[in-house]
Amino acid sequence: MQKTHLELTQVGISFPTEKGPFVALQNVNLHIKKGEFVSLIGHSGCGKSTVLNIVAGLHQATAGGVILNHKEVTEPGPERAVVFQNHSLLPWLTVYQNVELAVKQQSKGKKTKAEIRDWVEHNLALVHMSHALDKRPGEISGGMKQRVGIARALAMQPEVLLMDEPFGALDALTRAHLQDSLMEIQAQLNTTVMMITHDVDEAVLLSDRIVMMTNGPAATIGEILTVDLPRPRHRLQLADDPTYNHYRHQVLSFLYEKQRKVEDLGSKRAEKQQQKTQASA
Amino acid sequence: MKILHHPAFHQWQSQFSSTLFWRKQLKQSLLTFSGLLVFVLCWQLASSQIQTSLGQFPGPTQAAAQWSQLVDEYQAEQQREDAFYQRQLERHAALLAADPQAELPNLPYRARPTFFSQILTSLQTVLTGFVLASLIAIPLGILIGLSSNLYQVFNPLIQLFKPISPLAWLPLVTLIVSSVDLSAAWGSRSFVVSVCTVMLCSLWPTLLNTAVGVSQVPQDLLNVSKVLRLSWWRHLRIIVLPSAVPMIFTGLRLSLGIAWMVLIAAEMLAQNPGLGKFVWDEFQNGSSNSLSRICVAVLVIGLLGFALDRLMLTLQRKVNWDKSAVSR
Numbered sequence: 001m002q003k004t005h006l007e008l009t010q011v012g013i014s015f016p017t018e019k020g021p022f023v024a025l026q027n028v029n030l031h032i033k034k035g036e037f038v039s040l041i042g043h044s045g046c047g048k049s050t051v052l053n054i055v056a057g058l059h060q061a062t063a064g065g066v067i068l069n070h071k072e073v074t075e076p077g078p079e080r081a082v083v084f085q086n087h088s089l090l091p092w093l094t095v096y097q098n099v100e101l102a103v104k105q106q107s108k109g110k111k112t113k114a115e116i117r118d119w120v121e122h123n124l125a126l127v128h129m130s131h132a133l134d135k136r137p138g139e140i141s142g143g144m145k146q147r148v149g150i151a152r153a154l155a156m157q158p159e160v161l162l163m164d165e166p167f168g169a170l171d172a173l174t175r176a177h178l179q180d181s182l183m184e185i186q187a188q189l190n191t192t193v194m195m196i197t198h199d200v201d202e203a204v205l206l207s208d209r210i211v212m213m214t215n216g217p218a219a220t221i222g223e224i225l226t227v228d229l230p231r232p233r234h235r236l237q238l239a240d241d242p243t244y245n246h247y248r249h250q251v252l253s254f255l256y257e258k259q260r261k262v263e264d265l266g267s268k269r270a271e272k273q274q275q276k277t278q279a280s281a
Numbered sequence: 282m283k284i285l286h287h288p289a290f291h292q293w294q295s296q297f298s299s300t301l302f303w304r305k306q307l308k309q310s311l312l313t314f315s316g317l318l319v320f321v322l323c324w325q326l327a328s329s330q331i332q333t334s335l336g337q338f339p340g341p342t343q344a345a346a347q348w349s350q351l352v353d354e355y356q357a358e359q360q361r362e363d364a365f366y367q368r369q370l371e372r373h374a375a376l377l378a379a380d381p382q383a384e385l386p387n388l389p390y391r392a393r394p395t396f397f398s399q400i401l402t403s404l405q406t407v408l409t410g411f412v413l414a415s416l417i418a419i420p421l422g423i424l425i426g427l428s429s430n431l432y433q434v435f436n437p438l439i440q441l442f443k444p445i446s447p448l449a450w451l452p453l454v455t456l457i458v459s460s461v462d463l464s465a466a467w468g469s470r471s472f473v474v475s476v477c478t479v480m481l482c483s484l485w486p487t488l489l490n491t492a493v494g495v496s497q498v499p500q501d502l503l504n505v506s507k508v509l510r511l512s513w514w515r516h517l518r519i520i521v522l523p524s525a526v527p528m529i530f531t532g533l534r535l536s537l538g539i540a541w542m543v544l545i546a547a548e549m550l551a552q553n554p555g556l557g558k559f560v561w562d563e564f565q566n567g568s569s570n571s572l573s574r575i576c577v578a579v580l581v582i583g584l585l586g587f588a589l590d591r592l593m594l595t596l597q598r599k600v601n602w603d604k605s606a607v608s609r
Contacts, residue, residue: 058504058507076508078510082504084501084505088499088502088504090502090519091603092523092524092602092603093519101509101519102509105509105511106509138603156509
């Protein structure tokens, strides 16, 4: 549990432009232990998704590298399963077939038909989707689709579960429900999770550590907050917990005092407006 | 009895038993019928005003009369064919009676083309051309769609060839086909010329739409494919093709429409014994019935084109995963 499992060293990415290289991300150093739940939080465009995509192997870092279990990550693979923001289920396959595709691909003939069936059903039961095996994604709600997306990722038996704002597109009630499910499943399987989020409450509730990113360009890790709250965690009890609120406050102050962005834009716009009105007058 | 308990059956049953459903159907058929009625009336009124060198322009009644005339001619030809084979059987019997070892000459009946055999020829020609075009266009479109480099290579060519009229292709195709020695298996020369022209003109919409459909697979699904490490073939079969199916069918329907239009022109000039030749022959013939017969042919061409499109639509509904997609 204590050994470093996933290691990001001096990770950076830059794009060539006509005005020279544009550095989007730099000096990202992060050591994640097995079974740890780490959230990445930051304003839009700060490169959170880029970090996740580099770990997933979908993007290539131009500096530094990622090591998982003493092996460098160079391409996507099933040991790093991704839960995408908008579920990304294949709309022409049923719920069962979507998960089955991942299982078949990952087991590569090592599992018998019956074993595959059991494993698919087991993982769909884990996310409480056993009732909709033969439905297509178009026939189920957004929350259900996201559950299936999680089941598909889990069915690959990943070393690391990468989640890109998995609950961002859901309504508050569904989101809370799925957060609880995720905590339950993670406690059960002890999977390492790296999750991107915009939601401060979600980050504090779920994470062992919260990685707060500075604004881009040349974004990097600003602060790392260790959330030392006993598990299992219950949202209702935590709502009045002073430690919980302290953590929450720390994240909020990082986002809105140290790394204000939205306000900056707002004030700039106001200034411009003022100039315009002055000019016209 | 399982079907009686199927939910779809119950839905079907309640749908047909509800008065609302029938009212809707009645309204729809009344609207369709009124459109047809207006057309027939206009036709009747307009035709009485038009004088041509072949007499008065035929109205709906003359066309209807020619339709039944065409049916009669077809039936008469059928009877002649039956009689021919009957006589042949009798001759065979006579020969065998004289000499049990006699060789029996099996003569085929050389049928004169009737309107209905010409329809059949047209359908065969258009479907052959269309299927050949699709067999080329879909795989090529997939390849072009998968690689942006190939797309850059082929796109100017597609844009260049797409607008070429069938009438411009015909002389070239005719000369090439007549320079090639065709074995009997290929069918007659006029058939091959028509098929090639149809193919050349109906290739492009399917090619273009397939390429666009394949290149527009959502990035998320491509990422899924990468994370799952799908092989090239499985990636194509599981991710790319289903995602491109709606666009492929859009292309196929456009292509079939073009194929049918091109066919009539091609048959006129290539003298393939189909509907195009029928129209051309009647035009050259110039009898008092010719214009009415052409009117019948024009309507039949329209109806068959419509039927072909419906056929593709049905096929599309069968193949497409997105059953909720409204396609008309």
